[in-house]
Amino acid sequence: MSQELRKTVRINTLYEIVDDLDYYQLLKQKTNCKQSSIAPAFQLQSKALHPDNAPSALKDKANYIFTAINEAFRILKEPQNRLEYDGLLKNGVIRVEDTALRSGSERSSANDPSKAAQTEQSKKYWLMGLSDMDAERYDSAVMNIKFALQFERENEVFQEWLEKAQKAAQEAPKKEKNPFKIRL
Template identity: 35%
Template sequence: MPEMAPTEIKALARIIDELDYYQLLHLKPNASPRDVKLAFHSTSRVFHPDANRHLDSDLRSAVGDIAKRVTEAYQVLRDARRRGAYDDQLGSGGGSRIRLAEALTAGSRQDTETRQGRTPQGRQYFNLANLDAKRGDWAAAARQLQTALTFEPDNEFFKSELKAAREKAR
């Protein structure tokens, strides 16, 4: 990220509430965790308070505001659960910021849902799969998970469980 002129810094600080976290870190919505980290590092090189201590107090405070928002963005985007909650909020037009504590609890809930099933049928077959797995009948467990996935085709947790069950069944 290039050095910024004082006017640019002030302008960025002024419009910061209008930027979502992806825009702030210059990231695409599908950015990988590695991209997020690298963006945080390069953005920090520009806005870290240490790097800007020579500026006059007005500018320093503008940079400080940006730096705080950058860490906030990173703290949300680096964690799959928080990021999921944030994406949901963005998707529903819910504003460009999310409270960290909320993102976490929303994220946990989402995570729990993913792990237990988001739909009644998904949950039902997932539970059946667990019972089969407990009995050691991995083939049956794999079938139940397969069925659960027909209700929640994008449930990554179910997918990984299915893969594991199939391997065990062999």
């Protein structure tokens, strides 16, 4: 079989199964491999499968496969991330978002602040504060978030957004006085 043909077969086959492969399988390594063997394994797979070296007709498939290989290396090259991934892998998780490896609280606040309120009272002011932020009414946002904090003093997401709002309010060019409205 010519080298070209072998490559074509390999890319076509891998493309069919790539979604079911875990990071170790993508790098052709055992789950208990030494940390130092990860980088050389990635280099070998890169030479074999990088889309730049793929036949023109297979560029898109090679790109899809190599994106997964790149992701495998990104996670496994950091010993800490690898350890966390090993734990997830035992529970049948084969691919992870980078963000999934960050702490839970950071994630929820970054992705969905509107769910941060824990009580009904705080929620009302919190959501008003968020819509103020949306509309760039920063002074009003500061007030609303402070109200929300009255009900939930320990809420880290509130505190984080209060800082954001205060900073934004300070930096915002002082336009005409924006009267603060209380809506109940």
